[in-house]
Amino acid sequence: MTGDEEPTEGRSAPPDAMSRRIAELLTGLGPQGGNEIHAVFVLTVAAELASVVAVDDQDRPVQIVPPEEVMALVRLHREASAARPEGPWWRYLLVVSASGEVRTDYDFGDEPFPDEHLFPAEVYRADLEVFPRDRLPVWLAAYIDHADRQSRPAQTAARAEPGGAVVEDGLPALPLMVARWALLSAAFVAAGSPWGPRVLPALGLFEGAERSGSSLWIMPGDRAVLSGGVWNAPVLDAVYNAGAPMPDLYAGAPAWVANPMLNPRAGTGLLSFCYWWDRGRWYRGDSPAAGEVAAAVPGVWSRESAAAIVAALREDEPGAGAREAALGLVQAADRGEIGRSSLAAVFGEGDIDDAYLQLIMAGVAVDE
Known part of the structure; x- marks a missing residue:
């Protein structure tokens, strides 16, 4: 207001x-x-x-x-x-x-x-x-009382106890996540929308319309960190309004899961999940299963979920042709080979250069 x-x-x-x-x-x-x-x-x-x-x-x-x-x-x-x-x-x-x-x-x-x-x-x-x-709104309670409890400086990360992490199978493999994140970013840019995900070299960003959001940091050595917050997450409400212990989101995390790779919500006490990709698998500590954080992550979960968003950005009520074209783009993204002409065929030439740049920065574009 x-x-x-x-x-x-x-x-x-x-x-x-x-x-x-x-x-x-x-x-x-x-x-x-x-x-x-x-x-x-x-x-x-x-x-x-x-x-x-x-x-x-x-x-x-x-x-x-x-x-x-x-x-x-x-x-x-x-x-x-x-x-x-x-x-x-x-x-x-x-x-x-x-x-x-x-x-x-x-x-x-x-x-x-x-x-x-x-x-x-x-x-x-x-x-x-x-x-x-x-009780207080979660954001205000965290603002008053987070006391840097979600901070993970490199010194702390390097001395953390090993073990405690579990495999997280609810997320797509990192190459597919990167490709679909980039395609959705390109689609939102091509549609002229200020909302939706965006990418930079080695970084994916997403802020949802309802204040949930996440970041995806990609590191050398086939490593990555996906972290963020679900708006008014019940677990944070319990921490700040009922005195529950803060979940150990970094339990078992390697030393490179540290503040520079974490979503800015960690600095305000509003991080509700953290996953890391290592040795070809996703892992988590006390974060919820991936399906519970969908509001804070773009629709990268499957080809179908990504294609539905792309099609909806092209047409308010997409027909069979729009859905088929969108699925074709997702399949090309999964292969890491989207050409500029393929993107233009779906979205036209309006803002296609900025959109195509999203794909280039993510490494899923091909020269034609």
Whole structure:
């Protein structure tokens, strides 16, 4: 939720008397002409910030600095909201329309706050001392309390106890994973989508639309590390909200499974799986079976899963021809020999150069 967003469904509420009074005061501070005002208030007991923007009669944004009278009302509003089951809100949105209609919305941390609205961890700890909560959103609980427990520096990795890893058969072999990851990356680029996976030399990246994601680091010597996080993973909820022990994701991992090869979620305590490829097999420690992390990995699981995504990127409702063409591309990727013309035949020439570059960087393109 930001200052220019509409209220979030399920979190908005009719304005109360205090909100109407805040709206009246802000309206009096704005430019004349009855234009819209957007206000976002971000509060804890230890820190606060406010962003209030009005629009003048020429549709130009005008920044308003709320006076202490407004901020005092906002603080009272938050204190009153502490009676809600979720506890007091963290962010409060107020919109005043040109006709004077007031809309409000409250953010209880269901999704991570934008960086500009995120306070240091100690600020939230201080707030929780005053307003204790039965549970926190996993991302916020990890932000406050991860204490680098998922970090694996090279020194720690080199001195780790051997053994404890198990074979993971739910993932495709590394060459097939790399090829399909690259093809899906090329397909999303060719379709003009800012979403989906991407590749760089020796690295595959994926961030899903629902905040799950992973990275695939490919190393010399036929080695690789696939790690990431499933959004609101139950195992992390248990760690941060119920005091369960942190799973040993690196149990039995070799020394080269270390911080530089781990998804950035390891640095924020939100890593929920880690697998490594060594001697022609995938292994894992206390990570879940691969089928449980599908939301955080692109559709590389089989030829069919990859082809279905490629076909859907070509046509909203792909017919037999689109599905057959997509499967042909996946088969060519599995062989490591996709030509530029094959990719263009499916997606056209629109953004084909950037798309083809994805295949080149992954080593599955062939010259024609």
